[in-house]
Amino acid sequence: MVDRRSFLRNSAAGLALGLTPALRGQDGKPVASAPPPKARTVVKRPLGKTGVTLPVVSMGVMNADNPNLVRAALEGGIVHFDTAHGYMRGRNEEMLGEVFKGVKRERFVLATKVVATGGDRATGLFTADTKPEAFIETFHLSLKRLQMDHVDILYLHNVTKREAVLFEPILKALQQLKKEGKTRFIGVSTHGNEPEVIRAAAESKVYDVVLTAYNYRQAHHAEVKAACCEAVKAGLGIVAMKTQAGGRFSRGQAAPVNMKAALKWALQDPCITTAIPGFTTFDQLAEDLTVMENLALTEGEKLDLSGAAKATGLYCQQCATCLPQCPQGLPIPDLMRGYMYAAGYHNLLQAKDLVHSLALPESPCAACGTCAVGCVQGFEVRPRIEELMSLRTLQDAFLV
Secondary structure (H helix, E strand, O other): OOOHHHHHHHOHHHHHOOOOOOOEOOOOOEOOOOOOOOOOOOOEEEOOOOOOEEEOEOEEOOOOOOHHHHHHHHHOOOOEEEOOOOHHHHHHHHHHHHHHOOOOHHHOEEEEEEOOOOOEOOOOEOOOOOOHHHHHHHHHHHHHHHOOOOEEEEEEOOOOOHHHHOOHHHHHHHHHHHHOOOEEEEEEEEOOOHHHHHHHHHHHOOOOEEEEEOOOOOOOHHHHHHHHHHHHHOOOEEEEEOOOOOOOOOOOOOOOOOHHHHHHHHHOOOOOOEEOOOOOOHHHHHHHHHHOOOOOOOHHHHHHHHHHHOOOOOOOOOOOOOHHHOOOOOOHHHHHHHHHHHHOOOOHHHHHHHHHHHOOOOOOOOOOOOOOOOOOOOOOHHHHHHHHHHHHHOOHHHOO
């Protein structure tokens, strides 16, 4: 395992930053040192028409609770950091606020995400109960946690419908915050129905950035890719998330997905500006930093991804074909995403918070003798739901 000190001492990133100590002889006097290391060549891409250029690898901070890991990422060459209002119930933003407190603002690009409440979860549409004032107030709390007067990107978080992307009250709130200088750019994030959301963002001529699920397991990847390229031509920047597709083939499996290969795969698409893998260890950080310099997939990595694509996995496509099959009308795609948080990311608190937000009965599957849902990916839906529901009985202290 690599800690921060050894990461900075041994990584190519640390060498490139001149962090190695001067060489000294037995008498303590400096001696001629070896030639300086060759400068790193980091792949960078423009973020649409924002004027910002980013390394292709950024940091998704959702699952990270170690401020030293964030500092090491910054020192290693990562520029863009992605968080959200709800991550770790606000502690994620608070941690970043402490990390960046003494850092020059031009050294990093920070994004946060806010959910517009009051919508109809079943349809994915906003309603008259969706108040822009509440959205703005929530964002102001995020700024307070971050100890900043502005962020670089503010996303309308987790929408799946064109109508939600173009919902005028929230769109005006986003534009107001941008005009006030509270955010440099505005964006929208989506876990499902990505092509529709991406195209709506381009149609709006208001959004600057789209954060979208994008990975080798997406059955509709060709359409997602086409929508991304259309959006880039319209001037939007595209940030990829869920690039590791859940991280594991199944819960408890010792051998995870080849994370490096999955990340490289997503970045083969030149329409993707950057990806936000959610690394949580110094080993994972060091691995991801190598991707910044070389996006080429090895033959072994291609074989790994080919085999992984055939496994059931943890990543839900959010296709929603299961919804009409469930007699109880359960929000199965949301529940499967929560299961991925728990089983793939080991982020039990985030999974519990998602379950809590769904306001489900104590035993949502109890009324059915057998499960009528046939998942197109082969997920055993009922056992996953029942396992996920067990989180509600656990004290938060056991989940962090």
